[in-house]
Each structure stands twice: as C-alpha cells, then as structure tokens.
Amino acid sequence: MDLYLFTRKHKEDNEYLIPNKIKRIHITNNLLNEIKKNRINILIYQLSFPNEIKILNNLSNVKILFYQHLGIFDWIYGNYYIFKSLYGEYINSKYVVNIIPFENDYLFKKWGINSILMNNFITYNFSKVIPSNLSSDKILMIGRGDAKKKRFVIGIQAFEYLVQEIPQCEMVIISDLNGTFVLQYLMNNINLENSIKFMGYSSTPEIFFKNVSLNLFPSISEAFPLVICETKIYGIPNVLLGLDYTTISDGGTIIIYDENPESLAKSSLDILKSYQYRNFLGIKARNSMKNYNNDLLLIKWIKLLLSIYNGNYYYEKLKKYNEVLSQFKSLQIIKRQINLLEKRISVFKNVKINNIENFTFMENINIL
Helix, strand or coil: CCCEEEECCCCCCCCCCCCCCCEEEECCCCHHHHHHHCCCCEEEECCCCHHHHHHHHCCCCCEEEEECCCCHHHHHHHCHHHHHHHHHHHCCCCEEEECCHHHHHHHHHHHCCCEEECCCCCCCCHHHCCCCCCCCCEEEEECCCCCHHHCHHHHHHHHHHHHHHCCCCEEEEECCCCCCHHHHHHHHHCCCCCCEEECCCCCCHHHHCCCCCEEEECCCCCCCCHHHHHHHHCCCCEEEECCCCCCCCCCCEEEECCCCHHHHHHHHHHHHCCHHHHHHHHHHHHHCCCCCCHHHHHHHHHHHHHHHHHCHHHHHHHHCCCCCCCHHHHHHHHHHHHHHHHHHCHHHCCCCHHHHCCHHHHHCCCCC
C-alpha cells in the first residue's frame, strides 16, 4: 500500500514530522492529474474549496472522504457565501467526517449530510503531563493573535478590569507577533504594557503552563480547539465565550453568553480570587481529558478507511457504533447559538430552530 501526502504548501519550518515512506507531492492546480497519475483509491480531502469538492464528488473511480476541520459557525461568521456553497456540496458527498457532535448527530441529518463523528488527535499524553499548580495570578491567551475570530481584543479589555481588582495580575499572550500591532497598541493605550507579555510563537507552549491559573478563550467560533485540550490536560480552567458545542467544551470551563469584557472579567475574578474554586475547576478540566486517546482514535480511523474501501454498507454500519448526542442537548445548543447569532448578525433576528434546520432557508439568507 502506497501513501501520498498532497500539500498546497512546500515544506515549512516547525511542521509535523512526516515519515520518509510517505510520498509528499506539492499540489497547485493539478490535484485531479495527481489522483489519476498515482492511482489513488481513497483521498482524504481536508480543504474547503466548494468548486473543487464539486469536481471530486463527480469522480466515479475514487472514494473521497471530506474531513471538516472547521464548523458551521466558522463560516457563518467568517464567510457566509462559502458557508452556503460548501455545505451545499457536502449534501452531495458520500463520506464526510465531522468533529462537532450537535452538527453531526442532529443538524446534518436535517440537512441531508452523510457524516461520521471523529475527534481530533491531541498533542499531549495525559499520563505524562504534570498539571499546573495554579499558584499564580497569571492568565494565558494562546493562538493566532492576528485572526479576527480569536478576538484577543476582548481578552485584553477584560484584563483591564482584572488588574483594577488584582494589581499583580499578569497576562501572557503566546502568538506570532506578526499582525498583533492592534493588540499591542491597545495594550499601550490602556497602560498595561507592564502587565501583559507578548511571548511570540512557541512550538512548546507548555513551558508557560507551570503555575498558570486561567486560560481566556474569547474566540467567536471553533471546532476542536487544541488550545483548550492542552490547557485542560494541564489542569488549567478556561473561560469561553459561547463555545458550548465543541466536544471539549464541558469540564473545568466557564461559558458566558455575551461579548461584554466586564462579564469575562467577572468570571475570571471568581476563579482568580479563590484557589479552592480554580483547583476544583482544574481537576474537572484534567479529568475531562482522560478519555481522549490517540491510539484508540487511530484504530477508529483505520476502521473508517477500511469501511470506505469495502463499501457504503460498512461505513453506515460503523457510524452506528458512535455514541449520539441527545436531541434535547442538541436543541439546547441550537437555541443558545441562535440567541448569539441574533446579537451578532442582524439578519438572524427572529430566526427560529426550524429555520436553522432547513438548509434551503439558510441558503436564502443574504449577509452583506
């Protein structure tokens, strides 16, 4: 069996190690040619190009597995045109991997998308991690600081309230410094340059986890955020803004449902002012990650690929082994997310659950 890795980019520094036995091929506009040339039987497609997905769906001699790294809210908030085009093509796709339970188990069934739920692989081994001792008044924000959806601005604004209550409080921002001028300008404008440290990109962020007491995660949308996985494995509580739908949202997290920096600050203060409370959250956070096992997930992926190779019957049979999120929990999530949509995008005002469940209705919404 030959394995190929098709990449849009050439080899980069600090990328994951790729075994030598895997043949790496740089793809520009020649994906179909490379599929035919190398006689690919199964292609795992991880990009979000609707036109290319449409072409791939029309191939008759190759089985395509579309792996979604992003969720519907990434596109609804980020690019609604792509949202409509992309999920319209997924409806016509035979095999789709989804990583968000309420989408996979409820919403996609309403939309007619044939998907199977998988987790992401995680970056740390639970048994080899020494948890944070939660002993400091130190707060983290980790991610791409220049990305609009990460909303680090809200985290910095919340921190301004925090230092008024806890003057010795410190925020550590782990992010590539490129594109963070706006954040650094805000920091200087509200006189927090002595309390906030921009550490730059780090491939080993765990070196900052030793005594951190809290991770702020103000992102507007996510699918399977590894930052939350990593901090939870280290027993660090998280405060999230509305992200109640990811697999790892529960356990050692506080979820608030508005964008008000004062609300974020208040929840953070509750954690920072009580060691007993943050220790309780930290234990819950770490325990919630016990069931994430890369070895077991690898076995599930092998079964998935074998089922696709052997035919649709086996794929459908494998799907039945997954635990399904209850309809009640799915509807509760949808209700809360509709409330947030109404606050964030005016055209969603008065949209109901039955509208969200109808993809044709969603297609006809126009967001300027």
